[in-house]
Amino acid sequence: MFKMSLVILSLLLPSVVFAYNKTKNEDLFFMTTENKKTISPNGIEHIKQSEDLILVAYPDPIGKPTIGYGHLILNSENYDVIDIQTANELLVRDLNIAIDCINYNVGVGLNQNQFDSLVSFVYNIGCRNFIESTLLTKLNNRDYDGATSEFKRWVYADGVRLAGLANRRAREQKLFAA
Numbered sequence: 001m002f003k004m005s006l007v008i009l010s011l012l013l014p015s016v017v018f019a020y021n022k023t024k025n026e027d028l029f030f031m032t033t034e035n036k037k038t039i040s041p042n043g044i045e046h047i048k049q050s051e052d053l054i055l056v057a058y059p060d061p062i063g064k065p066t067i068g069y070g071h072l073i074l075n076s077e078n079y080d081v082i083d084i085q086t087a088n089e090l091l092v093r094d095l096n097i098a099i100d101c102i103n104y105n106v107g108v109g110l111n112q113n114q115f116d117s118l119v120s121f122v123y124n125i126g127c128r129n130f131i132e133s134t135l136l137t138k139l140n141n142r143d144y145d146g147a148t149s150e151f152k153r154w155v156y157a158d159g160v161r162l163a164g165l166a167n168r169r170a171r172e173q174k175l176f177a178a
Helices: 041-050 084-105 112-125 127-131 134-140 144-153 163-177
Strands: 006-010 016-021 026-032 054-059 065-068
Touching (some): 041 163, 084 112, 112 127, 127 134, 134 144, 144 163
16 A cells, blocks of 8 residues: 555664655654564674775766765765765665665564565665565565575666676575575
8 A cells, every 4th residue: 555655764772763645744653673584794794795895976887876885875965075974974864765775664574684685685676676576575575585586686776787786686596595
């Protein structure tokens, strides 16, 4: 019902998530994420290796303005040049969105490698794409092998197969299967 327009954001308290319907610009609910998984230091390093640190705004492969560790610059943001501290703050903010998305939408158990792999995946493709993915469907149906095979489908940007995405998905798939 809210699949298309649900946006989940972490608030100041890490155990609380605020969701709102972006299309209708209305608040929906609060929910707790206490006792939920979080990314490991290894998972953060995996993402940092996949996302080059670039301190000046640049277009991503499909032309979206990007900065830092692959942070998509929102219309409400004005970043042309940032420092490392700001890049790390944006990374943490974007990681929290990916983490909350996984904790909210994955209904099966995950080991730490699987969780870290999914955080990297969602960090890159976004929560909406993850929610609509066959990977999530297979995972929630306890088809871990089928979910593992889905990573290799996500190697295209605007219809073009990118070697960088293929390499990233191979690393995510390997981590997920470990």
